[in-house]
Amino acid sequence: MRLSRYFLPTLKETPSEAQIVSHRLMLRAGLIRQEAAGIYAWLPLGLRVLKRIEQIVREEQERAGAVEILMPTIQLADLWRESGRYDAYGPEMLRIVDRHKRDMLYGPTAEEVVTDIFRGFVKSYRDLPLNLFNIQWKFRDEQRPRFGVMRGREFLMKDAYSFDVDEVGARKSYNRMFVAYLNTFSRLGLKAVPMRADTGPIGGDLSHEFIILADTGESQVFCDRRLVDMPAPGPDVDWNDLQSIVDQRTALYAATDEMHEADRFDAEVGEGDRLTARGIEVGHIFYFGTKYSKPMKAIVAGPDGKDVPVHMGSYGVGVSRLIGAIIEASHDDAGIIWPEAVAPFDVGIINLRPNDEAVSAACEDAWAKLKAAGKTVLYDDRDDRPGGKFATADLIGLPWQLIIGPKGVADGVVELKRRATGERETLPLDAALQKLTA
Structure with a gap:
């Protein structure tokens, strides 16, 4: 590409509204342009990076056995009423009404839609396990969108959803995604630390955030520094035996400020290995059992012939958010330093x-x-x-x-x-x- 014929609207001055490094550099380097609060147009250079990150995420999902679909951005409110989340989700959900007076919404996530797809086609445990993933734009009406793409209202997200006949199978699916995330972030040139996390509005009793360390991170994190130095499992991992990889990492202390237990941190981690830093969430995984399958009647015939609700998990990666995270972790006074795997040009x-x-x-x-x-x-x-x-x-x-x-x-x-x-x-x-x- 000749730069004389390219569209690269760089800025010499730092925009006053940009509060953190990644936001400043994305605007100055001509990656994005703000169209409204928390909503951005992706310019040619930024779009090239976005597509490269998206492809790496896709490849690692497929390597772990997930199957890609594409779900709609606009969802039926009735599905959310089935799950019980429509009224509970809060003002972050953008609610709309179509010309036929039907309640709709711009999807902030897709558990209900994917459960509806699943229950329409899968009837037997013989078709499980199944993991369906989707790379699609989402919308959450943040009260105070800030930090550019790090906390925008519209964002590109990879969300995957696993379906298993029981908890044992579901935890194996969870482990597959846990390992897939380690490999994904490694390929992106990032060191991501899995940390115990609150399940929040998604629900469930098992959850991990994947955090990269950066001085401008929004979360305070506490972990055993040995976690930061652990290499990724790599593409040749035995996908049928992942428990030891997960156990090795979850045995070491790692938590954000929301989940931090100071006494436990001091007791479990030697003084020389204690790491307190700022971090940026780049991925979040959940196991929530039958939270959605029971109310939405996502049921299969089990091995004994009896109908059982499937056990589910969900697994998110903020694809557009990752660009900001990478820049926060890799820049200098002159500008961005792209890892080779995601650079817009080699x-x-x-x-x-x-x-x-x-x-x-x-x-x-x-x-x-x-x-x-x-x-x-x-x-x-x-x-x-x-x-x-x-x-x-x-x-x-x-x-x-x-x-x-x-x-x-x-x-x-x-x-x-x-x-x-x-x-x-x-x-x-x-x-x-x-x-x-x-």
Whole structure:
């Protein structure tokens, strides 16, 4: 993509309404534009990141055995009345009435809809376990939307729902999602710590939040620092034997301020391993048994032929929220530092003198070879001063910058900068390309 033909509306000044780093940088780097309080338009650069995160989330859900569906954003209030949540949910639910005077709502979550889908088709325990996931926009009418996409009203969410014939099976499904989340966040370049959590309006008696540590996090967290250093299980995990992985992590103390027990923390965690920090929630999983299946009559024939309500769990990841979380965890004074897995482009080519034929020819050659190698490239071919190009490249945070100017071309070399470390090296173009495509 040539930057001269791209839509990248960057800002030099920090918007006054942006209170935290991720919000400031997302606005300045041209990722989003606010349309109303807590509601954003996703601009080209931000949309590319959003799609890359969404795809990683999807791949890890499918690896864990979940099946993708797409549920509607507008839901029937009658389904929520069946579950008993319509009046209990509170003012965060956006309630609407259609032209036929039917009560509707803009879905803040989808337990009722997915239960309705399930009960319409599944009648026997032989069709279980089943996990259905959905990546869809949600709406919660936050009283004070703030912090950009971190606490917006409209957000993209992955929500998965497991169905099992009994509690034993349901807890195995819970463990699959627990491990899938560890792998998902690892692929996104994040270290996420699972912590005991309150079940809130979702309900149930088993819940974990996945928290990444960041100074600007909204929650105070307390944990055994050994949890932070544990590697992700990886794609080769034995999906039939996950209990030991879950036990290893849940045996160590980890809780947000809502669930924190100071005496227990001091008793269970050695002084040298106690970690108190700020954190950002990026995922939340729940096991809630028959909370929805009983009132909504999601029933299957069990092994003994008797009808039983299924046991359910739900598993959420804030896909759009993750962008803000990643930036909070990975930035410097100059701008964003994207992990390579989610960067909007793999490489930025900076042409220091677009009106120089030799320099432009070298840039075009590099661009063609990188694209042929499967790399995504943003080529800054604008007629602008070098300082402005460097500032833009650092602000938008591409992992690599390939800098090509007249002196280097004359000497047969280019400059390669790694954004994460700031390290620069001068080397022949072919060597730089080989390093970028290795």
